Amino acid sequence: MMRTSDLIASAARALRSNPLRSALTALGVIIGVASVVAMVALGSGAQAQVERSIASLGSNLLIVVPGAQRSGGGVRAQAGAGGGWDALTLGDAEAIAAQVENVAVVAPSQRARTQVIAGGLNWNPQVEGVTPAYLEARDWRIAQGRMFDETEERQARRVIVLGATVANELFPNVDPVGQTARMAGGAYEVIGVLESKGQSGFGMDQDDIVLAPLTTVKRRVSGRRGRGDSVSQISVKAVNEGVLSAVQQDVETLLRQRHRTREGEDDFTVQNLSSITQTAAQTTQVFTYLLGGISAVSLLVGGIGIMNIMLVSVTERTREIGLRKALGARQSDILHQFGLEAVTLSVAGGIIGLTIGVAGAWLMTSLFNLPLVISPLNAGMAIAFSGAVGVVFGAYPAWRAARLDPIEALRRE
Amino acid sequence: MALLVDARGLVKLYRMGEETVHALDGVSFTIARGDYCAIVGPSGSGKSTMMNIIGGLDTPTEGKLVIDGADIGAMSDAELAQFRNRAIGFIFQSFNLLPRLTALENVELPMIYGGVEPKARRERAAALLQRVGLGERMGHRPTQLSGGQQQRVAIARALAGKPPLLLADEPTGALDTTTGAEIMALFDELNREGVTIIVVTHDHEVAAAARRTIEMRDGRIVSDRLNERSARHDAHV
Numbered sequence: 001m002m003r004t005s006d007l008i009a010s011a012a013r014a015l016r017s018n019p020l021r022s023a024l025t026a027l028g029v030i031i032g033v034a035s036v037v038a039m040v041a042l043g044s045g046a047q048a049q050v051e052r053s054i055a056s057l058g059s060n061l062l063i064v065v066p067g068a069q070r071s072g073g074g075v076r077a078q079a080g081a082g083g084g085w086d087a088l089t090l091g092d093a094e095a096i097a098a099q100v101e102n103v104a105v106v107a108p109s110q111r112a113r114t115q116v117i118a119g120g121l122n123w124n125p126q127v128e129g130v131t132p133a134y135l136e137a138r139d140w141r142i143a144q145g146r147m148f149d150e151t152e153e154r155q156a157r158r159v160i161v162l163g164a165t166v167a168n169e170l171f172p173n174v175d176p177v178g179q180t181a182r183m184a185g186g187a188y189e190v191i192g193v194l195e196s197k198g199q200s201g202f203g204m205d206q207d208d209i210v211l212a213p214l215t216t217v218k219r220r221v222s223g224r225r226g227r228g229d230s231v232s233q234i235s236v237k238a239v240n241e242g243v244l245s246a247v248q249q250d251v252e253t254l255l256r257q258r259h260r261t262r263e264g265e266d267d268f269t270v271q272n273l274s275s276i277t278q279t280a281a282q283t284t285q286v287f288t289y290l291l292g293g294i295s296a297v298s299l300l301v302g303g304i305g306i307m308n309i310m311l312v313s314v315t316e317r318t319r320e321i322g323l324r325k326a327l328g329a330r331q332s333d334i335l336h337q338f339g340l341e342a343v344t345l346s347v348a349g350g351i352i353g354l355t356i357g358v359a360g361a362w363l364m365t366s367l368f369n370l371p372l373v374i375s376p377l378n379a380g381m382a383i384a385f386s387g388a389v390g391v392v393f394g395a396y397p398a399w400r401a402a403r404l405d406p407i408e409a410l411r412r413e
Numbered sequence: 414m415a416l417l418v419d420a421r422g423l424v425k426l427y428r429m430g431e432e433t434v435h436a437l438d439g440v441s442f443t444i445a446r447g448d449y450c451a452i453v454g455p456s457g458s459g460k461s462t463m464m465n466i467i468g469g470l471d472t473p474t475e476g477k478l479v480i481d482g483a484d485i486g487a488m489s490d491a492e493l494a495q496f497r498n499r500a501i502g503f504i505f506q507s508f509n510l511l512p513r514l515t516a517l518e519n520v521e522l523p524m525i526y527g528g529v530e531p532k533a534r535r536e537r538a539a540a541l542l543q544r545v546g547l548g549e550r551m552g553h554r555p556t557q558l559s560g561g562q563q564q565r566v567a568i569a570r571a572l573a574g575k576p577p578l579l580l581a582d583e584p585t586g587a588l589d590t591t592t593g594a595e596i597m598a599l600f601d602e603l604n605r606e607g608v609t610i611i612v613v614t615h616d617h618e619v620a621a622a623a624r625r626t627i628e629m630r631d632g633r634i635v636s637d638r639l640n641e642r643s644a645r646h647d648a649h650v
């Protein structure tokens with residue numbers, strides 16, 4: 001019965017006796033594991049990025065926009081053929097708040113694009129006419145100053161809250177709060193600055209925004225187009241994620257009643273952000289699996305390399321195997337020795353590959369500006385998987401060695 | 414003296430297509446503990462086949478073989494391996510040392526498969542190398558040793574597990590006359606210390622050094638006689 005320490009020592013000695021060959025054999029596994037680790041990390045990073053940025057639009061959020069949904073996808077025409085761009089009204093928002101259960105906040109808003117000028121600088125942000133509830137609905141926070149209140153909103157006061165990008169562009173050197181900016185021919189007081197949200201999942205800068213009271217925007221900025229009480233969007237925040245689909249259905253039913261439309265002929269669309277998040281996350285996950293799967297092929301090739309070299313090694317060492325058997329090595333001793341050589345090669349390759357893979361992932365994610373996501377589970381799986389490669393591809397050569405007839409083996413030159 | 418080897422009607426057949434080779438064709442003999450026995454005969458007469466079977470490397474097609482009280486025919490593969498480790502010391506014509514290991518490590522090898530502690534086996538290996546006159550060469554590799562020195566390492570290795578039986582198949586076949594005689598002197602000494610030795614040889618002087626000579630032909634024993642004392646002395650003076 002062979003001691004485990006002797007088993008390990010003898011496998012290590014065999015590998016050391018031919019260092020270049022061992023290194024080249026392990027290289028196959030190194031490349032395989034490194035590419036699996038790097039690719040999966042890259043994919044997971046992209047996935048995390050997509051989820052994070054979509055979540056930053058607001059949680060438990062439904063967005064109602066005018067226009068029919070295009071068949072088959074989450075993308076819809078804002079002012080499509082199915083309905084007018086002014087199909088949504090303040091009345092709709094009030095009805096949702098009053099009649100739909102499990103709604104936390106309803107925030108109608110009117111979008112406009114106009115030039116904003118301050119201190120000789122000008123900028124062309126997206127201007128949103130909103131009610132104070134918009135902050136809660138969209139998970140915005142105030143970084144500096146304050147939000148306008150309901151009274152100011154109702155009175156159509158000329159006050160604005162700037163997104164971080166706009167604040168930086170218009171007031172690079174001064175505190176924006178208390179300053180004056182001009183837009184659409186009027187002067188507006190800056191009363192607050194929003195906390196930065198960064199890019200959305202769709203590649204838009206969410207901070208390139210100016211919030212103004214809804215009434216102000218309707219009267220002074222967006223002009224007298226359409227009905228006086230139309231809005232371009234209604235944000236509906238549900239009390240929690242679980243009721244989101246139910247709320248979506250209730251909102252759709254209610255608006256169908258109010259607009260006298262039938263399902264399929266709607267002049268509005270209710271977007272569910274969590275389902276968009278899910279779709280996007282699933283897409284990137286498929287992408288991750290695809291990358292991982294392609295790199296797994298190179299790990300397979302590495303395994304075949306191990307098998308090849310182990311078979312050569314068994315042939316070369318036939319006489320040694322015969323002698324060891326004559327001296328009292330059992331079949332299992334020989335099996336373990338050669339098996340351990342293969343597993344050592346592959347696990348060593350796995351560990352080195354993991355290190356290189358993590359370094360590569362770090363390099364690529366910092367290059368593409370993605371979060372670096374490496375879970376200990378994935379790392380452990382990479383090592384376990386490379387060990388399994390060693391077992392699977394080392395098994396046959398080791399079995400061949402163990403089954404050698406000692407007399408035949410000793411007779412071999 | 415008690416019996417160490419008891420062979421009854423050993424037959425070994427090799428089938429080569431249509432033809433059947435009778436490598437052993439009904440061989441019966443006994444070897445007592447402490448005996449020193451030479452096996453001679455023309456090439457192809459079945460000497461090596463018999464040694465392999467006695468050493469548990471091969472199994473007979475027919476017949477019964479009891480060595481050191483154990484029935485070889487009834488053993489599993491793992492039991493045979495253990496038997497070889499514990500009861501047999503092999504010495505080969507071509508030494509069969511592992512080239513990557515030092516002399517000391519080569520001698521340690523059987524003890525590794527016997528599960529002997531590293532410290533104990535290093536000490537025993539060193540003592541055995543001392544015993545065969547290679548105390549100064551323990552760290553040398555086989556390629557750095559002469560043929561005679563390599564065969565001494567092989568003898569030390571064969572003795573490592575304290576086996577009751579040494580099997581040597583043409584141990585001097587690859588050595589010159591003088592070196593061969595030195596090896597035979599070593600065998601003689603070991604035998605006097607109580608080790609049972611079976612040696613296959615083509616060399617009359619080597620055969621004469623043994624106590625007893627078994628002559629084989631076509632897979633059968635054709636003569637089995639004790640050597641004269643005087644002849645034994647001539648061989649290694």
Ligand SMILES: Nc1ncnc2c1ncn2[C@@H]1O[C@H](COP(=O)(O)OP(=O)(O)OP(=O)(O)O)[C@@H](O)[C@H]1O
Pocket residue numbers: 427428429434435436454455456457458459460461462463
């Ligand atoms: N694996 C084998 N397959 C077929 N025939 C074999 C095999 N091994 C041995 N033989 C045959 O068995 C017979 C005895 O062989 P063995 O090796 O025992 O002879 P030997 O007496 O040792 O000869 P030598 O003195 O040349 O070593 C020979 O005819 C040989 O051809």
Ligand SMILES: [Mg+2]
Pocket residue numbers: 460461462582
């Ligand atoms: Mg022979």
